[in-house]
Amino acid sequence: MFGTSERAGKGGSADKRPASTAVRDETAAHLRSPHAGASSSCKTCSLRPVCAVNPDELACSQQMEDLVLGYRQVKKGEALFRVGDPFTNLYAIRTGSFKKVTLLADGREQVTGFHVSGESLGTDGIAAAQYASDAIALEDSSVCVMPFDLLEWLSREVDAVRHHVFRMLSAQLVRESNSMMLLTMTADERVAAFLLDLSRRWQARSYSPSAFALRMTREETGSFLGLKLETVSRTLSRFQKQGLVQVRGKDVRILDFAGLIEVAHHPSSS
Template structure:
């Protein structure tokens, strides 16, 4: 799902000055299409974040919920753990990481989110977010108030199905990460990470064989459950083995099938 910037668009830590609407009250800005409304039809991520099979009227209705996209600077958060859940978000441009804090104060990266990915569904269960969502680079997000989306889900089946798919995708992602951390060697974890990132970029129309990492090696290590030095050592090994050509954060996959066989 794509864009909105209503009420608490950003984390309270960044935007407490924005007033929330009275519960149940629909702001005038989302009751009808506006001249400044974001046009989903013009978004390159539409095929990923928007439900398919919408009628022109249903598409216009979704666009009526959407406010101009909001720029999030590198290092800023859309929301923080324990913030009240009000909106779901989609990355329109850029990338984000989600981070949880352990009891001993250590941070752990739980996911990397590219353009077209959704954020914020962790808050549906408890009404509060369980992690921080932090921009890895200057990015733009699309935000939809969840209570308005729920209303539309009850009335438009394809939207309901799309939200269910988004939630199901989160379950699959978390299960995949558990398998990655629980059953794979460090070498396999790094190879799987690169292959997964390559596939996600391909789905978005970008080169699957040559890309620039937006995250640091330390962040990759945190996500994979290995040390920074291990990530660097594995990338160097893959380069020696002729699987990759690496220059800093620039990655070129030379032998895709070789990476699969790792």
């Protein structure tokens, strides 16, 4: 695993860029070169405005080009990584979406997050040098593969990269702790807040904030929100009766944002 190169640098030596050959060999078969396709460069990537890894301030850095080792396709239902897999790479989602799943001590499993294009995966693996959750594709998806030892090296050499990694990790902390708010919320509030969160994220990607598809099942949604699938279904149906949304299977259209926000923020109002 990457422990060797990691601890070797103590004291400030290791000025040479790590070759990262182990990673390259290990995953080469699954990867497509980043310099093959059309939007193969971070600079020209259409996701740049929202990408958690490559914001504008990093675009000037020539080295960022080299960070993305390649791309990897993940088919619907397949795992990008699983709990306990040795941590080697961070990933940025290019297309598609993922769920993060964690196993409880007694065997039950819980969805701990949903992630869409431009968001990063794998950061929970840094701490213990192995991933702390499963990352499962909700649809056929593709990710940018970024070997962590390269990111480490860039973090030392380029101030902007280091700053950005710090901020990215901290931002994730804030987001996760926000989802603790679910604990004190009723089922209505949880579902409303969930829809508004998805809406906001689609909007940031220049998609319609009012019409989108729920790529996850009702059961996965319920697991994430701490509800049973029947409750999710019932709540959506009621929201529809109240004219807040229009739901047809996985397709959702938000009809009344103000009303939905009202529900998300108020414990007991219709």
